[in-house]
Amino acid sequence: MAKKRKDNLPKPRRLRGFFFKLMFLGLVVFAAYMVYLDAQIKHTFSGNKWEVPAQIYARPLVLEKGLEITPKEVLEELKLLGYRKVASPDSSGEYHYSKNTLILQRRAFHFADTREGLRHLRINWRGGRISTITDHSAGREVGSVRLEPWLVTRLVSSSQEDRMLVTLDTVPELLPIALTLVEDKDFYEHHGVAPLSILRALIVNIKAGRTVQGGSTLTQQLAKNLFLTRERSLVRKVKEALMALLIDARYSKNEILQAYLNEVFLAQNGEMAVHGVGLASYFYFDRPANELNPGEIATLVAMVKGPSYYNPRRYPERVIERRNLVLRILFEANKLNRTDYKRYINSPIGLATGDSLAKGKHPAFMDKVKRELTEILADPNLRDSGVKVFTTLDIYAQRRAEKAVKQTLQSLQKDRKAALQAAMLVTNISSGEIRAIVGGKDTAFKGFNRALDARRQIGSLIKPAVYLTALEDPTTFNLASPLDDKPITLKSTGGKMWSPKNEDKKFRGQVSLIHALTNSLNVPTVNLGMQVGLNNIAHTVSQLGVKSAFRKVPSMTLGAMALSPIETNQMYQTLSNTGRYIPLHTVTSVVSANNRVLWKKAEFYSQRVDEGATYLLNYALYKVTQEGTAKRVGQNFPNINMAGKTGTTDDFRDSWFSGFDRNNVVTVWVGNDDNKPINLTGSGGALPVFINYQKLQQPKSLSRRFPKGLGIAHFDAATGAVTVAGCPNSMSVPAILDALPPPAQDCTGNPIKKSNKKSWWDKLFGD
Template sequence: MRKKTLLIILPLLFAAILAADLVYLSSLISRRMEEGLLQIPSRVLGREIVVAPGTNVYSSFLFANLERAGYRETTRPRLPGHFAIEGEKITVIPRPDGTGPGAAVIELDDDGDVERIYRGREELPRLSLGRPEIGRLTDPRRQVRAYSPIDEISPHLVKAVIAAEDRRFYQHHGIDPRAIARALVKDVASMSFREGGSTITQQLARNFFLSFRKSLLRKFQEALIALLLEARFSKNKILELYLNQVYLGQRGSEGIYGVEEASRYYFGKSANALTLSEAILIASLIKSPNYYSPFTHPDRTLQRMRYVARAMEEEGYISRREAEEALRKFPTLNMRTERATRLDYVTDAIVMALEEKLEDRDILYGGYEIRTSLDPVLVDLLKETVPRTLSRIEKRYGLEKPLQAAVVMVDNETGETVAFWGGRSYRESQFNRAVAARRQVGSLFKPFVALAALKESKPGFETTLASVIPAKDVSWDTPDGKWVPRNFNGKVWEKATVREILEHSINTGIVALGKRTGLDKVITLCRSLGIGENLKPYPSLLIGSFTYTPLSMAYAYSTIASLGLKHRPRIVESVIRDGVEVVSFPDFPVRVLKPEVAYLVLYALQGAVREGTAKRLGKAFPENVAGKTGTTDDGRDSWFVAMTRDYTICAWVGYDDASPTPLTGATGALPLCEEVLKKVYRAKPPAPFPVPPGIVFRDVDEETGLLATSGCERVVREAFVAGTEPTAFCSLHPPSPLEETGRKLLDFLRDVF
């Protein structure tokens, strides 16, 4: 009787345990699927690669960006992502995210400027070539993967994986009894769990739902999960999940997961572009990626490739001739094995920008496509230039303590942040000085005072670049007593024009100009530029006593370079998932300055580069570059802003603890900007700044600010808003009646033509 009871109870108990286990495993599958079976690091994409007539392919680093975007140079482009260079022509087949379909031809002139773009008989006003990938936001497990739907994976690779790992994949229901029996015999013979015998479905179950510790219980649960997966999902979906999670190698501390990431790592291309030979190699790695690594053990790789090719041939996927052809030559490996993920100032800033919109976990693991305005080639340029330039400065001045720096680059036309770097080395310090360090700006503030004065200019109270401002014995009464500004090195100026004040960074002159204009007007102007929120009406603000970040200074100066159009500082443009825009950061440009007023300051700052405090830069760039130095007391902060028609570059150099340095803006931050400019404009010098309507030019005497005559020794070609130009001739060197008539006629003809 007792035996009978046990015979009844034990099966019921086993059934109950099995049912409970099935319920648990089913809920485990549901939970993991809801969380995201594949925690895919979000991809960070750079700015769109756009070519249009007038684009210089060298200054825009077109070829470097194409390489970053996965394009390959070939002799005859046949596939999307291929391009060829032949003389003055570039033939390119855009990727699916570019302007397609079909090959487009880009014609260049001798300087590398694009003359025309066409596809067949169609002229193209612009050509988009997609976005380069900057990197991935890595997860704590250091697993790197990119998800690809199965219809975007090479059929060669799908067939190679099935042949190598589970030939009966489409016949069984998650468990292959034949394979299990074969594995069991071998395991019993070896008294171990050496042989796998797992189907693709079982491998998927093991890798994502169970531990890697081998035991009979785990094998049993693995089989149950496999059956549940087969009941829930189609064969193609199971295969898709498997192909996107399978471990395929190691890059330093990062694991390479999924065939898409492996394709990019080993061959520098997407999984949909793999050749048969390349597909066989990747499928060969699944058994043991590090043992069969093509980088370290190519002989083992080739041995395994022969096995996979033979299996494909036996299954009828390829012919013997195709198998032999695939094995004839070892696939060419991508030797650029740098990390796909990034942990640096760029990704930190991106995460910070998204924190208010998305959960931290989603930002890292959500599989988002984060579209940014960044140019990865320019970012790398800054990353390399900053430590190298700082080392040279330290050596020149005998500095034992390492300097720090930050650089920001803004595209003046679009208002986009195209590059930045927040310190000497992210490994040594993760503090992002480009966006977070608030430092006194010193003389970098002076152009904003001049802008306010020029903006407030009125008939009868006109301020022009030629206006002469008293610059001696300047003081300001404050509640704490009389405040007396001093010039750098104690130099005394009797008087100076507004141009000279900016060119030579004259403290007494700018304070006198600010006093004449009014602190309230200066603060109002700064608020319109987005840098006035913390300003107080203290006279010391006129010489930069308040603090700003390099990013805010870059955008304030970019507003000048764009002739008064203010853009919103932004790095992230939008966030996409599954083709749907989840978050966007639109830019709404606002005109805050009249173009002609902004141009006056821009024009004067070109003089600062030619013959003022930034004349060191003028040796390399005598034309079409504007700049302003900034230095605070004891050299604690060295600033420089360089402006071209294309970019505004703001650099800061100093110590985090504000220790004194022997540096000025011209000897610290300026060399950093100079190095960047030399690389950007290595092939072609910067283009001239556009002159807006309403600007006229006159030759004036620098001492009086009046129209120059043949007797004037210091003559400058000055810009004026039409109607504010001087009409009287220099009182110190009066002209003859004939000269006066001739000069007026010449100015009239210049204005007209």
């Protein structure tokens, strides 16, 4: 009976019941869908919203009282950093220079160790050195100050999106005001969706017969850009609106606005999309967003409507017209006074070249940075989280090195069939920091990095290790020690006999140790090497920082071992640092996107070889540049003392030079990738690269203190015997005095008698 009564229910009641059930089911599905969308939004907003490239910074320029640096060098750095020359600096990023005085508003910057605020500085010079540094912000003189480092490049991930994150407190207040006034004037009133705006836009578009106005809020635009595709459909539009409602309900207006400022697409840089005002500020104006003026702010806001249509580099008239519209809206809203309004509507766009964001810069150096970064941050997600990587790159050293390599090889190539290649490194002596790396003559090529990976015979560059091994035994050897320069035959690998010869095929009978090294004589070097022992030489080479394995055979004394340019440079860094070994490196610290230190290079050094012996060796290497195989250095720089060593391998296949001034070591290799002869000695190929590099800068003269126990000693030039000062045919060179016997004869050859006369002290208290 009950079933019959149910079947007899009126049809409208049955339909209503079905409708309510269906509606309830729909509400459940809708609620579940909203929960799903909310979880998706929360996951994205709570974590890393974007893959943000690692930002790679060069070294900061540190200015110190008494530092030997010219105003020109500092002004070059300011130009690189995008500082603006003005008559009276009163804003961040401005400077004025006149009559040895620099007035500077140094930008605030979060360095690896601490954040430093805006600083108003006055820097004075006297005689090529900084005489005073006054910090007007603190109202006192300071001993040193550092400029913020230059942003070299960003290691962009596979997402093909490039951005630099900003926060609302790091952009001008006018920027979010202008954005909301132009793009979403009801932003602070609606709840993510503005129905009236949609209706208004619909009416305008119907009247125009095409889409001329959008009704999407900033929140909807953000939802579309973060979560949705570019598909034009009603379903996507509804999903966009729902997500906008959820975003507005969960997050504050400031959080939404900040996310929008970091997400908005504003340019295309090659295949890379430039997102966010932080990166766009550098791309268009070569300065951080906090330094944008109202005209530049209006330009960026104008481009939000269509970055391609309003591309200022292609369509400047369109951009100026819309920029002026933005400025008028700001003026009418009392956000801009009349004077500024007139000033900026009549000003040019003032675009930068965009070179500051050119990718692929200095690939050889960046290759080394990437290798170190892979070891430092093993998790690739960390490398895509917007970390800041502070490196040792000296951009001027890098550019000069690239120029020296390209121009010198171009000149050398004219007379040669074999295609020349090169590699070059510049490293800081006292810190082990790599300042520049060139991996080949095509300095923009990202392929084979010869500076790091090419392994070639190093020839005479090994000789300093042979002589250092001897000098570490000061009771047996000194710079005046006589060495045999006579024919010699030794048993080499596989029982073969080896008879080394000097380059000029001559024998001199006997030469002093310093003469043999200065003139890179082969036979005396081999004789010395066999006397001190191959195992001892191999130990010295290892102590200098060489990790590669090599055979301990007689020919190794003349460089029969294959090393990379960076390994060779490591060896000379230790030599130039008076025996103190510091591993060469490019990365000094890594900081997270929120400025938390993730990794910092530990300070490390090890005194690997005797300081006194190394000083004597470096004196000999200085002589090489004055009267030896690298005397062209002294000829080109008569007032600057430098040191170095040339290297040439068999059949003239490889040309090498390693040299140093007071601060930096430079290693150059010139050769052919196929290992064909290039018919260039070390002085004919690599040395000109070194000289041309030094001509592009201002090298600093060598200045090394005498280690304890060293002094000038006098020796007979023929026998190497210690003699008194002033004798004819004598030589005066540095020596470890405590290890020398007293002079045995005077200048006439007569024996010097030991005085038996006692001092008054001995008479009173002696035996």
